[in-house]
């Protein structure tokens with residue numbers, strides 16, 4: 056049996072890029088013809104469809120946030136002019152906002168590569184705990200699981216008690232849902248006297264829609280021997296990325312173009328730097344170009360040992376609004392937490408100021424003694440994690456950092 060869902064996952068980067076460009080050109084051509092809003096925005100920008108053919112050409116178009124999409128769809132229901140009003144969709148999903156999404160199921164491989172990479176196969180019986188009501192989640196995950204041959208139990212949002220019973224009676228081997236809900240199901244099973252590892256057959260779980268904390272992953276994998284995987288997507292654009300068995304980043308899906316951009320300028324950041332995840336799903340009916348997810352990530356360009364040739368995303372831990380931008384680079388809460396973990400009991404705080412029109416980073420580290428080793432180690436770790444350097448490190452006596460829970464304080468005054 057192949058290790059890959061299909062050959063697309065292992066084609067050369069060049070081949071992938073060429074296909075992206077062909078499909079993007081076609082989507083632009085159709086969008087200009089069939090979507091009133093796309094035509095209008097191209098005309099306003101003095102762009103012809105032939106001006107947007109490559110991934111980097113996308114930078115000529117604005118980023119569309121979720122808020123913007125909702126505004127358009129409310130003003131001009133159902134699709135805000137992004138789709139042909141006569142479009143024949145197989146389904147129309149909705150999500151709070153409201154956001155309406157026309158959806159084609161034909162040739163739809165949504166989520167399938169992600170489930171395949173997580174090891175789901177024909178022999179699996181999978182509990183799909185996502186809602187099947189109105190939203191895209193339940194049905195699209197269901198179909199992804201079906202595409203890899205698994206048998207699906209559409210348990211949806213049933214109670215934890217019901218989920219435990221289904222797992223037991225049906226010999227469920229896989230779980231699709233959020234990590235916190237799986238933990239709640241396990242807790243319920245244990246309350247009911249089950250020894251989860253012995254009495255249930257659950258051996259694999261695929262999570263999406265919620266971050267998977269490392270501590271929780273460790274519990275699932277070591278205490279319960281459940282192999283865990285993450286996928287990433289957004290209701291407006293479908294699947295975006297998925298984890299393979301290496302678990303070192305998420306492979307970008309084959310039917311989306313992902314850009315990592317500076318939200319202030321809409322331009323791509325240097326590969327490897329943090330930026331907003333901006334997604335264009337290549338399709339023929341819903342012409343949403345450059346959807347801004349509001350999530351922060353970076354791209355890993357190095358080859359993955361699994362053999363898949365797509366670039367990977369380095370997880371998602373933060374929202375754009377939670378990060379502080381310093382010298383053009385984001386410093387995200389997850390990065391600061393990572394540094395904190397490296398210096399376990401040593402409180403620190405970063406203070407960002409502006410001096411001579413430049414951002415200035417001061418790190419205050421609490422220590423009883425003036426420890427130059429600690430200072431050097433901190434500087435190196437910070438550079439490794441955040442890709443920018445600390446300008447100054449100050450050692451301060453224990454208890455001297457105010458508001459210790461704040462790892463970063465932005466004192467810049469932009470007036």
Ligand SMILES: [Zn+2]
Nearest residue numbers: 299359361363
């Ligand atoms: Zn891989």
